[in-house]
Amino acid sequence: MQKKIVEIKPTDRQAVLEDRRRLKMARSAHAYVRGSTLQFYEWLKTDSSAKLPQGPPIWICGDCHVGNLGPVANADGKVEIEIRDLDQTVIGNPAHDLIRLGLSLATASRSSDLPGVTTALMMEQMIKGYQQAMLPQRAKKATKDAKKVQPVETVLHQAVNREWRHLAQERIEDVKPTIPLGERFWALSDEEKAEITKLFETEQARKLITSLKHRDDDAKIRVLDAAYWMKGCSSLGRLRYAVLLGVGPKKDKEYCLVDIKEAIRAAAPAAKNADMPKDFAQRVVTGACNLSPYLGERMLAAKFLSRSVFLRELMPQDLKLEMDRLTREEAIAAASYLAGVVGKAHARQMNAATRKRWAAQLSQNQSKNLNAPNWMWRSIVELIASHETAYLEHCRLYATA
Numbered sequence: 552m553q554k555k556i557v558e559i560k561p562t563d564r565q566a567v568l569e570d571r572r573r574l575k576m577a578r579s580a581h582a583y584v585r586g587s588t589l590q591f592y593e594w595l596k597t598d599s600s601a602k603l604p605q606g607p608p609i610w611i612c613g614d615c616h617v618g619n620l621g622p623v624a625n626a627d628g629k630v631e632i633e634i635r636d637l638d639q640t641v642i643g644n645p646a647h648d649l650i651r652l653g654l655s656l657a658t659a660s661r662s663s664d665l666p667g668v669t670t671a672l673m674m675e676q677m678i679k680g681y682q683q684a685m686l687p688q689r690a691k692k693a694t695k696d697a698k699k700v701q702p703v704e705t706v707l708h709q710a711v712n713r714e715w716r717h718l719a720q721e722r723i724e725d726v727k728p729t730i731p732l733g734e735r736f737w738a739l740s741d742e743e744k745a746e747i748t749k750l751f752e753t754e755q756a757r758k759l760i761t762s763l764k765h766r767d768d769d770a771k772i773r774v775l776d777a778a779y780w781m782k783g784c785s786s787l788g789r790l791r792y793a794v795l796l797g798v799g800p801k802k803d804k805e806y807c808l809v810d811i812k813e814a815i816r817a818a819a820p821a822a823k824n825a826d827m828p829k830d831f832a833q834r835v836v837t838g839a840c841n842l843s844p845y846l847g848e849r850m851l852a853a854k855f856l857s858r859s860v861f862l863r864e865l866m867p868q869d870l871k872l873e874m875d876r877l878t879r880e881e882a883i884a885a886a887s888y889l890a891g892v893v894g895k896a897h898a899r900q901m902n903a904a905t906r907k908r909w910a911a912q913l914s915q916n917q918s919k920n921l922n923a924p925n926w927m928w929r930s931i932v933e934l935i936a937s938h939e940t941a942y943l944e945h946c947r948l949y950a951t952a
Contacts, residue, residue, distance in 0.1 A: 592818045793808060
């Protein structure tokens with residue numbers, strides 16, 4: 552039976568996107584945490600956040616939940632686990648990334664029906680993994696050991712063995728050079744079609760696409776198809792497009808899929824007098840280059856219909872980590888490893904003396920029965936309580952109709 556095409560007109564997008572976002576956030580407490588970024592930033596304005604340590608002002612993710620980490624490939628095809636979503640990146644307090652990641656991991660643990668003591672052990676391992684990343688002599692061994700545990704090992708194995716056909720079947724449900732309209736991909740307006748064509752006629756866009764190691768520097772690129780992309784959760788409602796390109800001569804052309812995403816003003820709090828690009832997309836690209844070099848080198852800031860957007864070619868190896876069902880051992884190991892990934896992203900922006908001071912500062916105010924600082928434990932407990940209350944209210948309002 553042929554699948555019925557769902558037609559969403561450009562004028563109807565916003566209402567549909569908002570409804571989808573609300574329903575998606577109601578699926579689980581973990582999904583709600585991932586989509587309720589603004590609630591986390593509101594907490595950072597309260598008196599509770601005043602007790603957080605003030606780390607050196609560096610580029611931070613700003614929205615460092617589990618779903619925003621995963622395998623990322625560079626232009627040469629090498630794969631590493633990095634931060635993979637930098638929409639909220641700013642120069643700010645690195646402690647904010649730790650708290651956001653801790654909240655996400657704790658919620659994933661609770662969604663897996665793991666006891667509360669697991670959350671306590673995860674917080675201990677988070678601090679340990681992060682501090683090891685601050686000390687290069689320890690970081691290499693810690694990273695090697697962590698990659699041997701699930702679910703990190705599984706997703707890395709999947710990533711390094713993926714090809715274009717896997718990306719095409721996953722993202723566009725086919726390997727043919729078209730983007731099928733339906734639940735996820737919607738028709739474009741004539742103005743959007745013209746703007747996409749114009750964008751990929753620029754030399755900057757061509758250089759981005761041909762930057763991959765095996766492509767000819769002078770290769771021509773052609774837009775084969777494009778659609779509006781209903782994707783993500785917290786980003787629903789912004790401009791988002793999937794563009795299918797042909798690269799090289801027609802008889803030997805290669806296909807690639809490009810993600811165009813609108814950049815908006817960061818809600819994450821920035822450090823006072825932080826020197827950041829005023830253009831929103833350029834801020835995202837600059838943050839990516841500092842935090843996740845594999846991703847940053849594949850990104851480009853541009854203008855689209857007078858709005859700030861950034862482009863990146865999607866690679867088959869780019870995957871997100873799924874932490875929906877975890878064993879106790881997996882949860883604890885994942886906490887150490889992922890905190891180490893974030894620590895590595897932070898550490899590369901600090902000199903040795905700054906890394907040492909910051910690592911020592913994180914260990915202050917530990918209790919006798921928990922090898923994690925009190926400020927972290929109390930913050931996570933408070934955030935879990937407030938998010939659980941908000942999640943139940945969200946479900947009552949939007950998931951019972």
